[in-house]
Amino acid sequence: MFRLISTFIKIAIASLITGAILTRLDLSAEEILLELGLTPETVMVWVDEGMRWAVPNILLGSMVIIPVWLVVYLFRPPRS
Secondary structure: OHHHHHHHHHHHHHHHHHHHHHHHOOOOHHHHHHHOOOOHHHHHHHHHHHHHHHHHHHHHHHHHHHHHHHHHHHOOOOOO
16 A cells, blocks of 8 residues: 555656646646647547446446455465
8 A cells, every 4th residue: 555655646747847848848738739730629529428338337347357356365365
């Protein structure tokens, strides 16, 4: 659990430093997206479509994976 939190903190710090550098260079997220031929609205539509696809599939998969994991966990030999 500590490794996961540590990784998130490292990503947050790296993102903060990168954002500060890009701001210092007078670049914004909107300018970068426009250079790529995208708009913030297009990106949000893609994120929305991705979530609409991913969430039902995650829920469906978890209905199988969680019970299987629970059975395997319960019948695993105890650790010494």
